[in-house]
Amino acid sequence: MPGIQAVAIVIPVFNETGVVEQFHGRLRTVIDNFPANFTIYYINDGSTDGTQKSLIKISGEDPRVIVLELSRNFGHQAALTAGLDHAQGDVVIFMDGDGQHPPELIPEMLRLAEQGYDIVQTQRMDTDQKASFKKWASGVFYSLLNALSGTQVQQGAADFRAMSRQAVDALKAMPEYHRFLRGMVAWIGYPTLILPYQPPERIGGKSKYSIRKMMRLAADAVFSFSLVPLYIGLSMGVMMLCLAGLEMVYVLSFWARGLQANLQPGWSSLMFVLLIVSGFIMILLGFVGMYIGYIFQEVKHRPVYLLREKQGSNQ
Numbered sequence: 345m346p347g348i349q350a351v352a353i354v355i356p357v358f359n360e361t362g363v364v365e366q367f368h369g370r371l372r373t374v375i376d377n378f379p380a381n382f383t384i385y386y387i388n389d390g391s392t393d394g395t396q397k398s399l400i401k402i403s404g405e406d407p408r409v410i411v412l413e414l415s416r417n418f419g420h421q422a423a424l425t426a427g428l429d430h431a432q433g434d435v436v437i438f439m440d441g442d443g444q445h446p447p448e449l450i451p452e453m454l455r456l457a458e459q460g461y462d463i464v465q466t467q468r469m470d471t472d473q474k475a476s477f478k479k480w481a482s483g484v485f486y487s488l489l490n491a492l493s494g495t496q497v498q499q500g501a502a503d504f505r506a507m508s509r510q511a512v513d514a515l516k517a518m519p520e521y522h523r524f525l526r527g528m529v530a531w532i533g534y535p536t537l538i539l540p541y542q543p544p545e546r547i548g549g550k551s552k553y554s555i556r557k558m559m560r561l562a563a564d565a566v567f568s569f570s571l572v573p574l575y576i577g578l579s580m581g582v583m584m585l586c587l588a589g590l591e592m593v594y595v596l597s598f599w600a601r602g603l604q605a606n607l608q609p610g611w612s613s614l615m616f617v618l619l620i621v622s623g624f625i626m627i628l629l630g631f632v633g634m635y636i637g638y639i640f641q642e643v644k645h646r647p648v649y650l651l652r653e654k655q656g657s658n659q
Contacts (some may be wrong), residue, residue: 354427361394381633390417404654443547445504462534
């Protein structure tokens with residue numbers, strides 16, 4: 345994409361007072377001497393501390409900053425979507441404001457975008473970090489998602505990426521309520537370059553992704569991009585029918601040989617079969633229920649987020 349004139353940077357924040365000021369200082373150091381025109385969109389995702397006041401102060405000091413305040417905490421993916429809907433520019437960069445997405449990588453991302461890549465997708469490399477449950481769970485999640493769906497998402501892919509205007513418009517055309525942007529970006533299929541990076545230490549605070557939020561995001565990813573859970577349930581049903589057929593042949597063989605007296609009632613085996621069949625049925629019903637629930641939430645056509653206030657302008 346030769347001749348990048350305007351760049352939008354989308355940064356969702358949640359309870360980052362004291363952190364966002366330091367982050368913005370680092371960001372300004374990187375972009376102040378860059379030839380392109382920058383607009384910085386901070387999305388306040390329903391913060392309950394002084395984050396909004398901090399953002400308003402930043403906006404007053406830097407005319408490039410626009411603050412979008414959501415009516416409540418809608419979640420990270422919804423906040424990114426708010427920025428996606430409002431961002432203008434030849435290239436849109438998405439990043440977090442806690443410092444683990446280093447602003448110092450922006451010039452390299454723009455250089456690669458100028459070479460014609462519609463998506464410059466960063467890949468988090470945690471080679472220096474010790475093994476943890478979160479790291480292990482992330483590896484398992486991406487392996488399962490890539491195995492279950494036809495969309496391949498790089499392990500360690502972060503919501504830190506640069507996208508061309510064409511790719512942004514394509515992503516905006518996908519209005520689903522349950523959003524897994526990493527998968528959606530991979531699905532649109534535009535020319536992509538993976539840019540590995542080593543995440544620095546967080547400026548302050550702690551990760552806002554609890555185990556519960558991670559599980560919810562994983563469910564959105566699996567049930568939005570794959571029908572394999574339903575196929576698994578169908579396979580279980582076929583398997584149980586085959587086992588039932590084998591059992592029928594086995595019992596009839598006793599009758600054919602006149603050995604029906606050897607057929608003794610077996611309470612344990614009967615209960616075992618009933619429990620297995622019931623378990624498979626419940627699993628299948630659970631999968632079906634999840635898909636119906638997702639359909640129910642989609643057909644209501646509720647907005648992904650609600651905007652409470654917009655402040656600042658770069659004009």
